[in-house]
Every structure is written in structure tokens, then in C-alpha cells.
Amino acid sequence: MxxxxxxxxxxxxxxxxxxxxxxxxxxxxxxxxxxxxxxxxxxxxxxxxxxxxxxxxxxxxxxxxxxxxxxxxxxxxxxxxxxxxxxxxxxxxxxxxxxxxxxxxxxxxxxxxxxxxxxxxxxxxxxxxxxxxxxxxxxxxxxxxxxxxxxxxxxxxxxxxxxxxxxxxxxxxxxxPTVRDPDGLALSSRNAYLNAEERRLAPKLKSALDKIAHQLKTNPAGLDFIVGQAKQDLLAAGFREIDYLEVCHSLTLEPWQLGDPARILVAAWLGQTRLIDNIGTS
Amino acid sequence: MxxxxxxxxxxxxxxxxxxxxxxxxxxxxxxxxxxxxxxxxxxxxxxxxxxxxxxxxxxxxxxxxxxxxxxxxxxxxxxxxxxxxxxxxxxxxxxxxxxxxxxxxxxxxxxxxxxxxxxxxxxxxxxxxxxxxxxxxxxxxxxxxxxxxxxxxxxxxxxxxxxxxxxxxxxxxxxxPTVRDPDGLALSSRNAYLNAEERRLAPKLKSALDKIAHQLKTNPAGLDFIVGQAKQDLLAAGFREIDYLEVCHSLTLEPWQLGDPARILVAAWLGQTRLIDNIGTS
Incomplete structure (x- = not known):
């Protein structure tokens, strides 16, 4: 102290x-x-x-x-x-x-x-x-x-x-690096807005990012399909809206192309709360 | 040296x-x-x-x-x-x-x-x-x-x-402060564009500013009329166009109101050359 x-x-x-x-x-x-x-x-x-x-x-x-x-x-x-x-x-x-x-x-x-x-x-x-x-x-x-x-x-x-x-x-x-709760949710001052049910769902954002990172490593050709599926899964799970879920060039934030350094970024709504998260792929 | x-x-x-x-x-x-x-x-x-x-x-x-x-x-x-x-x-x-x-x-x-x-x-x-x-x-x-x-x-x-x-x-x-030629023309790198006839007319900008400054000191109520007349005089003398000729608050450049610190500013065209000038009123 x-x-x-x-x-x-x-x-x-x-x-x-x-x-x-x-x-x-x-x-x-x-x-x-x-x-x-x-x-x-x-x-x-x-x-x-x-x-x-x-x-x-x-x-x-x-x-x-x-x-x-x-x-x-x-x-x-x-x-x-x-x-x-x-x-x-x-x-x-x-x-x-x-x-x-x-x-x-x-x-x-x-x-x-x-x-x-x-x-x-x-x-x-x-x-x-x-x-x-x-x-x-x-x-x-x-x-x-x-x-x-x-x-x-x-x-x-x-x-x-x-x-x-x-x-x-x-x-x-x-x-x-982002600090996360044990279940994967990125710490954010806005997490305080979440009710119990929303808090339970929130870590699915990180799971979606992980799934896409895995796909990117193993089979980038199938990326679009997996990203589309991840969006559907989030909506099905209870997210109200997805502003974006995208793989980008990690520095320019332009849409990712083969060979670019990659960052996967998401913004999505749980009720009235907008959460964002992102991960790298190395 | x-x-x-x-x-x-x-x-x-x-x-x-x-x-x-x-x-x-x-x-x-x-x-x-x-x-x-x-x-x-x-x-x-x-x-x-x-x-x-x-x-x-x-x-x-x-x-x-x-x-x-x-x-x-x-x-x-x-x-x-x-x-x-x-x-x-x-x-x-x-x-x-x-x-x-x-x-x-x-x-x-x-x-x-x-x-x-x-x-x-x-x-x-x-x-x-x-x-x-x-x-x-x-x-x-x-x-x-x-x-x-x-x-x-x-x-x-x-x-x-x-x-x-x-x-x-x-x-x-x-x-x-602005440095001027003996006839009043403010020095500017763009004066190099002026032909002989334009150069002869150019000091009239400063005269217009002086006339308005005098009016401002002696009878600010008649200002609009004098500004309008000064514009007409410049056009009549051979200026092609006047972008602005205005009395402004010297710091905010908003239109001048009684009691404001004043600056008189002008931009006008002689042929293909755009000249600007301004003076204070103290």
C-alpha cells in the first residue's frame, strides 16, 4: 500500500x-x-x-x-x-x-x-x-x-x-493482453450491466472467437462458413444482435486475406449491453 | 552571414x-x-x-x-x-x-x-x-x-x-505584423503571379480596409453601407471577384458586433490570383 x-x-x-x-x-x-x-x-x-x-x-x-x-x-x-x-x-x-x-x-x-x-x-x-x-x-x-x-x-x-x-x-x-474470467469472458467495466442469465451466456463470445481461430489454423478455406455458423450459434444462444464478427488484418483492420497477420473481432448485444472481444491466432 | x-x-x-x-x-x-x-x-x-x-x-x-x-x-x-x-x-x-x-x-x-x-x-x-x-x-x-x-x-x-x-x-x-510594400500591398509569395496592371491595382485592397477601419472608428452605424461601397469600388477598379470583405471579431472571426475587438479581412481575385489581407483597428 x-x-x-x-x-x-x-x-x-x-x-x-x-x-x-x-x-x-x-x-x-x-x-x-x-x-x-x-x-x-x-x-x-x-x-x-x-x-x-x-x-x-x-x-x-x-x-x-x-x-x-x-x-x-x-x-x-x-x-x-x-x-x-x-x-x-x-x-x-x-x-x-x-x-x-x-x-x-x-x-x-x-x-x-x-x-x-x-x-x-x-x-x-x-x-x-x-x-x-x-x-x-x-x-x-x-x-x-x-x-x-x-x-x-x-x-x-x-x-x-x-x-x-x-x-x-x-x-x-x-x-x-486481455484479462479474462475463468470461463473466458473478457473483463470489462460494462460486464456490470449483465444480469445473471446474460452473464451465463457472455463467455460464448470467446468460444466463437476460439472456434474461428481454430478454423483459420486448420482450414482457412472454410472460414466464411464457420464465421456464418458462429454468428447463428450466438443468436441461437440468446445474443440479441451481432454488430460484427470478422477476421481482419491485425494492424489495418481490413478484411483478412491469406498471409495477413490475423485478428478475430466481435461486437454483440446481450439485452441492452454491447460486448466486444477479440483474439489473435498465433 | x-x-x-x-x-x-x-x-x-x-x-x-x-x-x-x-x-x-x-x-x-x-x-x-x-x-x-x-x-x-x-x-x-x-x-x-x-x-x-x-x-x-x-x-x-x-x-x-x-x-x-x-x-x-x-x-x-x-x-x-x-x-x-x-x-x-x-x-x-x-x-x-x-x-x-x-x-x-x-x-x-x-x-x-x-x-x-x-x-x-x-x-x-x-x-x-x-x-x-x-x-x-x-x-x-x-x-x-x-x-x-x-x-x-x-x-x-x-x-x-x-x-x-x-x-x-x-x-x-x-x-x-504584416510587412507591406510602400504602396500598401501586403507582401505575399503569391504577388509573384501578378502582371504589371494587376500589381498596380493590388494596393486598393489595403485602401478598402483603411476606409472601413476609419468608418468603424468614426461611425460604426454606417458600416454596412461603407463595406458594400468598398466592394463595388474594388470590382469597378478591376478586381474580378471578392470572396469576402468583412469586419469580424478579431479572435473568433464571428461577424463583428459593437464592443467586439475588430479585424477587417478581405480576399479578392485579380485575374487568376487570389489575394488576402487584413488590418486591425486600434
């Missing part, structure tokens, strides 16, 4: 970081929307391995939610989050108010091209612009040496990496 | 700057598209006043030109530019190739809101997104302490300042 500094303003945060920076310390940033679970903890652990100090940010970013999405009910539990950050040994929590990130008159946004127009981009058209803008702001406010993202949001990681490269942001992006 | 370092690549440029930075020297960046004239020289002079080393960049940025604009014929004269930079005592010329700024796969752009949707934004819809993106990239590649822009491109200065503030870019923006 260590001391956790809490900074609500950019200037306060920067003053603390300046001390570490003047000492030549390496700083890692873990950007989150709070409601921290073991997936986040794994990111912070990774930060501790590669940097001297870890900063976690908690900011439920309104610009990445669409008008009919779950901004209002997104879980907020800062007291529990702070206790977890203390336990894990995070050094500083940056939990800015809206005004610190989007002051009066704010009107800049960062847009990416092709990589944001597939998968999540189709179903959440404003999502990646919101993510890219807030991540750029956090990276420029904190100016960490490293920033750490979870592979659970695979497309987001690729979008952020592309933006960092395109804009010459001076930061190294590290990623950590 | 001093030594001018020429860097074509980001890495080469950064290596030179690191030496100065490690010595604690202050660095100013003057971003240009080349075809340097005394307006640019004034920016570099300002940089020399406020910083220890001045970096000038020359990059004719294709993304800020529309499909029917003058990208192909924009004047390129690097040898003359380099001689001028030597004479003035600029320390480093960063003249990157296209690939240094827009490598394969580049797909990020920066968009601003209201401030980019008036005046130039109406007539050159991709212009400010191109400017914001390339300026952000130059600022992030060079990471200067100061960056210097000319008031000749007044709306551009406001767009860049807004972006720098919105994205928390750690740089101070300085501006230098």
Missing part, C-alpha cells in the same frame, strides 16, 4: 510530474474511464515494470459516446478505484473535471481515415474521433514516456498507435 | 536541435512554404529576439491546397531562400520531403470547428484542416519553445492558436 497522489487539474498533475522528471524518472500513463478491474490492474503492473512512476487517468470521456449510448449509466466509482490504485502502487491519479480537458471554446478534433471506418467505426461513428482526441490531449498534458492500453480494445490500440505515429507524438505505446 | 544547417529529415533536424536543447537554448520555429520575402524575414527577426536559435521550415504542404488551387505553380526557389536565411542568420533550415511529414499509411487529420468555417473556410474548405495538421506535425517534430506566424494570415493565426490551446501543445505562439 503506497501513497496515491490525486490531481484534479492539469497544472497540479504537471507540478507533481515535474519533480519526477527532473530526477530523470521514467513515467508511464494508463488512460482509463475508471470502474477499474483486473484488466486495468494488469496495465498498471506493466507500467510499473517499464517505468519508475505510473500515472493512471480516470476520465469518462463524453465525446466518445454517441447520443443513444451508455454515457449516463457508465459505472463511476472513484472511491473504490482509488483504493485499488493505492493497493497496486499507482503513484498518481489524474482525475480531471470536464473543464480541464474541454474548456470553454474547445473546438478541435482529431480524425483518422480507413482504420476508423470499419468494425466499431461503423456502429459508433463518433467513437474513434472522441478517443483519438482525448488520448492526444492526455498524452500532451501528461507527456509520459510510455502509455499503456489493453488489447481488449484492439481496434482502439491500432487507432491510437496510428495517430501517435502520424502526429509524431513522442511516446511509446505498450499493450497488455 | 552565418552558417545555415540544412536538415531534410526529421531525425537529422532533431539531432541538431538536441545539441542546442541540451545547452538549455531556447528555440523558435518559423514555419513557411518558402519563396521567402521580407514578411518572412520579419518573422525570423522576431524569433532571433526571443530565442537563442531560429529554425525555419520550408514545406509546400499539399493538403492545404484544394484540387483547383495553385499547388503546382506555387513558387519554389530554395536556393534563393537558403541565401536569404544565411544572410538573416537563421540557424537551421528544415526542408523535409513529403515522406517525412506524410509517410506511407498516414491517415490522421486535425479539424477545428466554428473558427474554420467562416471567411477562408467557406472558399477553401480543406485549407484549415491541412494547415492545422501540418502545423501540429511541425510543432511536434521540432518541439520549439516559440513558433512565429505572420498576421497577414490572420485567420490562420487564430486557428493555430486555438489548436495549440485545445491540444495542450507546449509552445508559445508569437505573431508579427
Amino acid at each position: 503506497s501513497h496515491l497522489i490525486l490531481a484534479r487539474s492539469r497544472n497540479d498533475m504537471r507540478q507533481h510530474l515535474k519533480i519526477w522528471r527532473d530526477q530523470g524518472k521514467k513515467i508511464a500513463l494508463v488512460p482509463t474511464m475508471g470502474a477499474l478491474h483486473n484488466g486495468h490492474i494488469a496495465l498498471i503492473e506493466l507500467g510499473k515494470q517499464y517505468a519508475d512512476h505510473v500515472v493512471t487517468s480516470i476520465f469518462v470521456n463524453p465525446t466518445q459516446f454517441g447520443p443513444n449510448e451508455d454515457l449516463a449509466r457508465y459505472p463511476r466509482q472513484e472511491d473504490e478505484d482509488r483504493a485499488k490504485l493505492c493497493t497496486i502502487g499507482c503513484d498518481l491519479l489524474y482525475a480531471p473535471n470536464l473543464e480541464e480537458l474541454y474548456p470553454q471554446g474547445f473546438q478541435t478534433r482529431i480524425e483518422l481515415g480507413a482504420i476508423t471506418q470499419r468494425l466499431e467505426g461503423v456502429f459508433r461513428p463518433h467513437f474513434f474521433s472522441g478517443v483519438a482526441t482525448v488520448v492526444a490531449k492526455l498524452l500532451l498534458q501528461v507527456t509520459p514516456d510510455l502509455a499503456i492500453f489493453g488489447e481488449k480494445d484492439w481496434q482502439q490500440v491500432q487507432v491510437v498507435s496510428t495517430m501517435v505515429k502520424d502526429l509524431d507524438l513522442d511516446v511509446t505505446i505498450l499493450t497488455a | 552565418s552558417h545555415l544547417i540544412l536538415a531534410r529529415s526529421r531525425n537529422d533536424m532533431r539531432q541538431h536541435l538536441k545539441i542546442w536543447r541540451d545547452q538549455g537554448k531556447k528555440i523558435a520555429l518559423v514555419p513557411t512554404m518558402g519563396a521567402l520575402h521580407n514578411g518572412h524575414i520579419a518573422l525570423i527577426e522576431l524569433g532571433k529576439q526571443y530565442a537563442d536559435h531560429v529554425v525555419t521550415s520550408i514545406f509546400v504542404n499539399p493538403t492545404q491546397f484544394g484540387p483547383n488551387e495553385d499547388l503546382a505553380r506555387y513558387p519554389r526557389q530554395e536556393d534563393e531562400d537558403r541565401a536569404k536565411l544565411c544572410t538573416i542568420g537563421c540557424d537551421l533550415l528544415y526542408a523535409p520531403n513529403l515522406e517525412e511529414l506524410y509517410p506511407q499509411g498516414f491517415q490522421t487529420r486535425i479539424e477545428l470547428g466554428a473558427i474554420t468555417q467562416r471567411l477562408e473556410g467557406v472558399f477553401r474548405p480543406h485549407f484549415f484542416s491541412g494547415v492545422a495538421t501540418v502545423v501540429a506535425k511541425l510543432l511536434l517534430q521540432v518541439t520549439p519553445d516559440l513558433a512565429i506566424f505572420g498576421e497577414k494570415d490572420w485567420q490562420q493565426v487564430q486557428v493555430v492558436s486555438t489548436m495549440v490551446k485545445d491540444l495542450d501543445l507546449d509552445v508559445t505562439i508569437l505573431t508579427a
Whole structure:
């Protein structure tokens, strides 16, 4: 249990970081929307391995939610989050108010091209612009040496990496594997929305991904059939709708072709809850 | 006459700057598209006043030109530019190739809101997104302490300042007043396009601005009439078309209202050449 500094303003945060920076310390940033679970903890652990100090940010970013999405009910539990950050040994929590990130008159946004127009981009058209803008702001406010993202949001990681490269942001992006419950369900703050029956069904997403990964390894020619079947199975099991279930080029997110590095990604609805997941194939 | 370092690549440029930075020297960046004239020289002079080393960049940025604009014929004269930079005592010329700024796969752009949707934004819809993106990239590649822009491109200065503030870019923006020929014509690389007759007419732009500034001071109630008359006078004198001639809030560029800080801005065509100019009212 260590001391956790809490900074609500950019200037306060920067003053603390300046001390570490003047000492030549390496700083890692873990950007989150709070409601921290073991997936986040794994990111912070990774930060501790590669940097001297870890900063976690908690900011439920309104610009990445669409008008009919779950901004209002997104879980907020800062007291529990702070206790977890203390336990894990995070050094500083940056939990800015809206005004610190989007002051009066704010009107800049960062847009990416092709990589944001597939998968999540189709179903959440404003999502990646919101993510890219807030991540750029956090990276420029904190100016960490490293920033750490979870592979659970695979497309987001690729979008952020592309933006960092395109804009010459001076930061190294590290990623950590998805953390799962024993039954395979990927940890997500949104799992809290699931009722008991939905929670029971949820791990079938991972099973569907596994089945496709197996097919890809053994007989890629039969892939389309297996993907179609996996969709039908999910719907039959009780998923309300499947936004996408696709095999993609792991970096560009374009439809997979023989020889490409592959990533299998899914987004599907259980009742009112939208879950996403993905796996690699190596 | 001093030594001018020429860097074509980001890495080469950064290596030179690191030496100065490690010595604690202050660095100013003057971003240009080349075809340097005394307006640019004034920016570099300002940089020399406020910083220890001045970096000038020359990059004719294709993304800020529309499909029917003058990208192909924009004047390129690097040898003359380099001689001028030597004479003035600029320390480093960063003249990157296209690939240094827009490598394969580049797909990020920066968009601003209201401030980019008036005046130039109406007539050159991709212009400010191109400017914001390339300026952000130059600022992030060079990471200067100061960056210097000319008031000749007044709306551009406001767009860049807004972006720098919105994205928390750690740089101070300085501006230098427009440099004019003795007859009032604002210096511009595009003045090279003018034939003798057009060159003779061109200073009337500045006269129109002056007339409106006078009206604003003496009788703002009669402003609309005077602006309308100034437009007619320009057309009668031989200007082919007036894109805009407007009194605006000097920072937001919204239509001017009594009590606002004012800026008077004009864009008009002489033959195939589009000229812009602006003045304040203090």
C-alpha cells in the first residue's frame, strides 16, 4: 500500500510530474474511464515494470459516446478505484473535471481515415474521433514516456498507435493482453450491466472467437462458413444482435486475406449491453 | 552571414536541435512554404529576439491546397531562400520531403470547428484542416519553445492558436505584423503571379480596409453601407471577384458586433490570383 497522489487539474498533475522528471524518472500513463478491474490492474503492473512512476487517468470521456449510448449509466466509482490504485502502487491519479480537458471554446478534433471506418467505426461513428482526441490531449498534458492500453480494445490500440505515429507524438505505446474470467469472458467495466442469465451466456463470445481461430489454423478455406455458423450459434444462444464478427488484418483492420497477420473481432448485444472481444491466432 | 544547417529529415533536424536543447537554448520555429520575402524575414527577426536559435521550415504542404488551387505553380526557389536565411542568420533550415511529414499509411487529420468555417473556410474548405495538421506535425517534430506566424494570415493565426490551446501543445505562439510594400500591398509569395496592371491595382485592397477601419472608428452605424461601397469600388477598379470583405471579431472571426475587438479581412481575385489581407483597428 503506497501513497496515491490525486490531481484534479492539469497544472497540479504537471507540478507533481515535474519533480519526477527532473530526477530523470521514467513515467508511464494508463488512460482509463475508471470502474477499474483486473484488466486495468494488469496495465498498471506493466507500467510499473517499464517505468519508475505510473500515472493512471480516470476520465469518462463524453465525446466518445454517441447520443443513444451508455454515457449516463457508465459505472463511476472513484472511491473504490482509488483504493485499488493505492493497493497496486499507482503513484498518481489524474482525475480531471470536464473543464480541464474541454474548456470553454474547445473546438478541435482529431480524425483518422480507413482504420476508423470499419468494425466499431461503423456502429459508433463518433467513437474513434472522441478517443483519438482525448488520448492526444492526455498524452500532451501528461507527456509520459510510455502509455499503456489493453488489447481488449484492439481496434482502439491500432487507432491510437496510428495517430501517435502520424502526429509524431513522442511516446511509446505498450499493450497488455486481455484479462479474462475463468470461463473466458473478457473483463470489462460494462460486464456490470449483465444480469445473471446474460452473464451465463457472455463467455460464448470467446468460444466463437476460439472456434474461428481454430478454423483459420486448420482450414482457412472454410472460414466464411464457420464465421456464418458462429454468428447463428450466438443468436441461437440468446445474443440479441451481432454488430460484427470478422477476421481482419491485425494492424489495418481490413478484411483478412491469406498471409495477413490475423485478428478475430466481435461486437454483440446481450439485452441492452454491447460486448466486444477479440483474439489473435498465433 | 552565418552558417545555415540544412536538415531534410526529421531525425537529422532533431539531432541538431538536441545539441542546442541540451545547452538549455531556447528555440523558435518559423514555419513557411518558402519563396521567402521580407514578411518572412520579419518573422525570423522576431524569433532571433526571443530565442537563442531560429529554425525555419520550408514545406509546400499539399493538403492545404484544394484540387483547383495553385499547388503546382506555387513558387519554389530554395536556393534563393537558403541565401536569404544565411544572410538573416537563421540557424537551421528544415526542408523535409513529403515522406517525412506524410509517410506511407498516414491517415490522421486535425479539424477545428466554428473558427474554420467562416471567411477562408467557406472558399477553401480543406485549407484549415491541412494547415492545422501540418502545423501540429511541425510543432511536434521540432518541439520549439516559440513558433512565429505572420498576421497577414490572420485567420490562420487564430486557428493555430486555438489548436495549440485545445491540444495542450507546449509552445508559445508569437505573431508579427504584416510587412507591406510602400504602396500598401501586403507582401505575399503569391504577388509573384501578378502582371504589371494587376500589381498596380493590388494596393486598393489595403485602401478598402483603411476606409472601413476609419468608418468603424468614426461611425460604426454606417458600416454596412461603407463595406458594400468598398466592394463595388474594388470590382469597378478591376478586381474580378471578392470572396469576402468583412469586419469580424478579431479572435473568433464571428461577424463583428459593437464592443467586439475588430479585424477587417478581405480576399479578392485579380485575374487568376487570389489575394488576402487584413488590418486591425486600434
